[in-house]
Each structure stands twice: as C-alpha cells, then as structure tokens.
Amino acid sequence: MTSHTVYRLVDRNSFRDIKPFEEPIPTINHNEVLVRIRAVALNYRDLIIADGTYPFPSKDQVIPCSDGAGEVVKVGNTVSSVKEGDHVIANFNLAHLYGFQADHSQAQGAGADGVLRQYAVFREEALAIVPKSANLSFPQMASIVCTGVTAWNAFYGNVPLKPGQTVLFQGTGGVSMTGLQIAKAAGAVTIITSSSDNKLKSAKGQYGADYTINYRTTPNWAAEANKITNGRGVDFILDNGGSGTLKQSLDAIAPGGIITIIGFLSPASQADMPDVAMMALAKCCIIRGVLVGPKPFLNELVTFVAQKQVQLPVDKVFGFSTEEIYSAYEYLKQGGHVGKVCINVS
Ligand SMILES: NC(=O)c1ccc[n+]([C@@H]2O[C@H](COP(=O)([O-])OP(=O)(O)OC[C@H]3O[C@@H](n4cnc5c(N)ncnc54)[C@H](OP(=O)(O)O)[C@@H]3O)[C@@H](O)[C@H]2O)c1
Structure with missing residues (x-):
C-alpha cells in the first residue's frame, strides 16, 4: 500500500x-x-x-x-x-x-x-x-x-492536588469526565454539574462522581457546593464556562483554592462580569488559565x-x-x- x-x-x-x-x-x-x-x-x-x-x-x-x-x-x-x-x-x-x-x-x-x-x-x-x-x-x-492532559495540568501544573481534596467539574463533556476519572484515581472527592439529571445519574452511577448538581435547576450551584463541603468551599474547580461561570466558581472556591480556566462555553457580557480582583483577593485563590x-x-x-x-x-x-x-x-x-x-x- x-x-x-x-x-x-x-x-x-x-x-x-x-x-x-x-x-x-x-x-x-x-x-x-x-x-x-x-x-x-x-x-x-x-x-x-x-x-x-x-x-x-x-x-x-x-x-x-x-x-x-x-x-x-x-x-x-x-x-x-x-x-x-x-x-x-x-x-x-x-x-x-x-x-x-x-x-x-x-x-x-x-x-x-x-x-x-x-x-x-x-x-x-x-x-x-x-x-x-x-x-x-x-x-x-x-x-x-x-482533555486528559488539560485536567492533569489543572491538578498538577501548579499547587498539586492532594488525596481527600474536593474537585468540581462543570458539565459532563470530555474535559469534565476525563478529569473526573483522573481525580477519583488520585483520591479526590468529586462534584460534577450538568444541565441534565440523566447525565448526572450516569456520572454518579457509571463513573462514580461523589456529588452531583444540576446547574440549570440550581443556577446558584456554588451555594450547593458550599453546603456539600460544610461551608469550606471546593479546592479545585475545572471551569469550562469561562467568564459566564466565573462568579459561581469564585463563590464556590475554598480559601487558597485553584480555579483553572479551561473553556469558554458560557461567555458573559462585560456588564455581567464579577469583580474578579476583589473576589480573588477575599478568597486568596488562584485563577489560572491553561492551554492543554x-x-x-x-x-x-x-x-x-x-x-x-x-x-x-x-x-x-x-x-x-x-x-x-x-x-x-x-x-x-x-x-x-x-x-x-x-x-x-x-
Ligand atoms: N484550555 C484548554 O487547554 C482546553 C482543553 C480542552 C478543552 N477546552 C475547552 O473546554 C471546553 C469544554 O471542552 P470539552 O471538549 O469538554 O467539550 P464537550 O465535550 O463538548 O462538553 C461540553 C459540555 O460542557 C457543559 N457546559 C456547557 N455550558 C456549560 C455551563 N454554562 N456550565 C457548565 N457546563 C456547561 C455541557 O455539559 P452538560 O450537557 O452536562 O450540561 C456540555 O455537554 C470547551 O470550551 C473547550 O474549547 C480547553
């Protein structure tokens, strides 16, 4: 040939x-x-x-x-x-x-x-x-x-993920589900969001997510994530939405946590953007962009x-x-x- x-x-x-x-x-x-x-x-x-x-x-x-x-x-x-x-x-x-x-x-x-x-x-x-x-x-x-290397970069490209820490994934697409499998194998507690209860069922039943939140029926999913973590917040967030999900990510992140900016699926208008500087300062958190x-x-x-x-x-x-x-x-x-x-x- x-x-x-x-x-x-x-x-x-x-x-x-x-x-x-x-x-x-x-x-x-x-x-x-x-x-x-x-x-x-x-x-x-x-x-x-x-x-x-x-x-x-x-x-x-x-x-x-x-x-x-x-x-x-x-x-x-x-x-x-x-x-x-x-x-x-x-x-x-x-x-x-x-x-x-x-x-x-x-x-x-x-x-x-x-x-x-x-x-x-x-x-x-x-x-x-x-x-x-x-x-x-x-x-x-x-x-x-x-998607695998992107998730790995989110977990180990900066302050490394430790067993027992909590990771939140936005949506059930490639980045999130690949990241979920890696995070579980690394000993993390996992929270995943989706617009679909059926997909959440599969993320939990088939893929072992610990907690699930429907971001469509629970638009303030940060409050739910805070409840799950007893008010402490989430240590790592893989943010697939971008500017449109950043406010919720900042509300959900734990002090000193890392929000990895990965996707741009949900762009926000400038007027709807949160005060990122003040919120990051208040949480002492890291907001970090990654390219694979x-x-x-x-x-x-x-x-x-x-x-x-x-x-x-x-x-x-x-x-x-x-x-x-x-x-x-x-x-x-x-x-x-x-x-x-x-x-x-x-
Ligand atoms: N920076 C990088 O290195 C890098 C690497 C890979 C991908 N990306 C980017 O990451 C994003 C995801 O990529 P992918 O390959 O995983 O895409 P995908 O497989 O097409 O998954 C997209 C999923 O994202 C979820 N989603 C959409 N809008 C959302 C929102 N507002 N809040 C929460 N979840 C939302 C939906 O999940 P549900 O149906 O469950 O609601 C959707 O099925 C894209 O923007 C992509 O370009 C960036």
Whole structure:
C-alpha cells in the first residue's frame, strides 16, 4: 500500500467542509516515526475549528483533530525511544516540550496537521508510549491527549492536588469526565454539574462522581457546593464556562483554592462580569488559565493511567467513512454525550 486516506478541512463553514483525499503515505527522516493511526478522539475545539470560530490560528486545508492513538510501523535510524509495534499517542502541541504553550503553530488539527488520517509522521520526542498493561482501547488512548492532559495540568501544573481534596467539574463533556476519572484515581472527592439529571445519574452511577448538581435547576450551584463541603468551599474547580461561570466558581472556591480556566462555553457580557480582583483577593485563590500541557505532563499522565488502570470515559465510537465522521461531529455538536466521542480509523 502506497497511498492512504487523509481528511482535510477545505473551507470553514461547518464540519461538512471536511473532505477525503487519497495521498501518498508519508516517508520518514532519520529522527522520525511513522504511526498507523488506529483511533481519534474529538474535542469541542474540532467543531469550532471547522466552522471558523476557533479563537486561535488554523492553517488552510488542515488535517483536523489533535487526539490520535496508533501503532508504530517504522522508525528512522536514529530513533531510540520507540520501536515498531509500540502503541503511541502524540502531544497536543508537537513543539510544546516544556513550560507554557507560546507557539500555536504546532498545535495539531489547527496550526499543524492533525490525525484524521490513516498514517502520520512524528518526531520521536512528540510521542509517548502507552504500555499494553494499561488495558486501554485505542479510542481510550486517544482520549488522553487533549482533555486528559488539560485536567492533569489543572491538578498538577501548579499547587498539586492532594488525596481527600474536593474537585468540581462543570458539565459532563470530555474535559469534565476525563478529569473526573483522573481525580477519583488520585483520591479526590468529586462534584460534577450538568444541565441534565440523566447525565448526572450516569456520572454518579457509571463513573462514580461523589456529588452531583444540576446547574440549570440550581443556577446558584456554588451555594450547593458550599453546603456539600460544610461551608469550606471546593479546592479545585475545572471551569469550562469561562467568564459566564466565573462568579459561581469564585463563590464556590475554598480559601487558597485553584480555579483553572479551561473553556469558554458560557461567555458573559462585560456588564455581567464579577469583580474578579476583589473576589480573588477575599478568597486568596488562584485563577489560572491553561492551554492543554507540555509533553512531560503527557508522560506523567500515561504513567498514572497505566498504574491506576484509569478507564478513559468513551461515550461513543464512530467509523472512518466521510458520513460516519460527519455523524461523529454532529453527535458531539448535539451535546448528548457524557465523556468522549471517538472515531475508529482502522
Ligand atoms: N484550555 C484548554 O487547554 C482546553 C482543553 C480542552 C478543552 N477546552 C475547552 O473546554 C471546553 C469544554 O471542552 P470539552 O471538549 O469538554 O467539550 P464537550 O465535550 O463538548 O462538553 C461540553 C459540555 O460542557 C457543559 N457546559 C456547557 N455550558 C456549560 C455551563 N454554562 N456550565 C457548565 N457546563 C456547561 C455541557 O455539559 P452538560 O450537557 O452536562 O450540561 C456540555 O455537554 C470547551 O470550551 C473547550 O474549547 C480547553
């Protein structure tokens, strides 16, 4: 086989602008690795890159999606850290090897080509090996990449999460449900919010959340979180709403706690913004933005996932035909999922 199927985003109106192409299988240099992609995990980001509303740069004709898992089929002659047959995932941003993400041009699926294709070439330093002992499917491995590392960054990128501390997750999407599985394995007490009682039932019954709050029927969910924590507040909040949820997050955070700003699903008008400075001062809390995380976080998370046998929360897996890919994007867009939406490439 000399050619493979590659999807590219040919315009910016919707995910239906993702079109298939037959292209030569790429060749490798001495320090590169050829990976046969086996599964892809979708993110909310992939929807907004496709419809042109993503707030970061994205190149023309980009190959979509940042989260891929596959097996190594060929290595260059100076590659020493991976070998043929290894199961691997690549860091979200291929150039983010340490520190903070400053260069968006190497973020997969936007500034750089992503993984919605059958074969991809990576430099060896971008790859982490997922040990077979982790007992994960390829869709689960792919689910580690963006939302997993983002949650890991929220817990360990600043003041580290300690067993017994309380973590609150907003909504039941990819970031929250992946974070929930990690936080539980790390010994945290977990609170999750959702607009849907059914989703909360699943978050508790199937995924083990300790406490649940419906943020639609209980818009002052901070008061409920304070009640759950006997008035102390929550130690860590993974904030997916952004400016529109920050007031509640500040009301719910414990003194000295960390609110990690991750998403921007619920923007607030300037007039509705809380007095962030005064509220942060009063709580002595940290409000910290994260952009996924550097490669060492991917390595740490993979080690943790394998050791703790964390099962990444895959909601549904679609096929690799164009219609199946559109169905996967549509399913994510409809928002009925709890956890990750994935695509089986082969
Ligand atoms: N900064 C980073 O590095 C980073 C990394 C990954 C993702 N993100 C961002 O994080 C956000 C979530 O991403 P995702 O992949 O988890 O998306 P997703 O899987 O599409 O999940 C979205 C979920 O968020 C919940 N939600 C929506 N509005 C909410 C609100 N006002 N309050 C609480 N929950 C709300 C909903 O949960 P219910 O249906 O249960 O109500 C919805 O299903 C997006 O904005 C994404 O761009 C940022």
